[in-house]
Amino acid sequence: MIAVLGLVVGVVVGLLVRPEVPAVVEPYLPIAVVAALDAVFGGLRAMLDGIFVDKVFVVSFLSNVVVAALIVFLGDKLGVGAQLSTGVVVVFGIRIFSNAAAIRRHVFRA
């Protein structure tokens, strides 16, 4: 419950305060958000499976974000930033869908 509240508060604060993102970080923000979404869906699935561990969730969340940003950064340096970020988004999309399917099976039993 508190976790859901945290998400809601984050969205509200982001919309209201409109913080300035440093220009260096800006290109990596969308990818980082997608990576974090993947981690959240994975955590939700683990919780439904009854195997949720907060330490694992924290590590997976942070490493997802960092690695995704790193890949995009590397891609930018190599001149294939656009293609690599597309690849990262595709991979995370697939994972999110498979996790969402597992969650759906738990919640709707279908």
Place this chain on the structure above:
Amino acid sequence: MSTEDSPQQGEEEVRAQEPVAQRPSTGRQRLIAGLWPPRVTRAQLVVALLLFVLGLGLAIQVRSNSDDSALRGARQEDLVRILDELDDRTQRLEDEKQKLDDQKVELENSSDQAEEARKQTLEKERQLGVLAGTVAAQGPGITLTITDPHSTVEADMLLDAIQELRAAGAEAIQINDVRVVADTYFSDNDGGIQVDGRKVAAPYRFEVIGKPQDLEPALNIPGGVVQTLEKEQAIATVARSEKIVVDALRPAKRPDYARSSPQ
């Protein structure tokens, strides 16, 4: 990359949140138990913190994508490309502006020139009109009056007078109310004189525009027009004037065959 997979590989540290006493069996029950009642545990707080960060990033990204320009968050190479395109476009528009400016200047010049040419043409038309007798003329000159009490004056005497006046630089001449031009002719007809087929009667009054200091001596020279006329017992008087008006007109004739030619 990102080999971690919390659902599958997180098994080694399975530690259920719920009290052992009433461990729910299904995922749905676990979800409901997690949601309500709210419990302040370390796991909940950590997850809440991370989700807060996620929500923040999500909101920022959505916001910057939707309300700000599309340039925000664009990649460096895209920005460079967009900048290049803008530069090209600016260059093209500058070129176009330059071209249009040139055209404008050209048009203004040509309209100025056309105006100038029109003025010159008008001026020329007036000058030629004076010569052709189609417009009235005025200026300094003399008046030559020939009275003919004995009817001895003939056409050739008037012609002599005209020749003399022309040689002295007369620019516009009229006799009584007939304009004298290049193709004027004189003829004797049953006791009268005709100029251009129109009868003129004594006294013959010449209105002549020209330099008076040239015209008057030209008529008065010994053996000249005045003396010749006096020999015929006609009386010729010459009077200078600062303002002579030659207002007898002739219709403009259009030549049937001759056309103006360049050069």
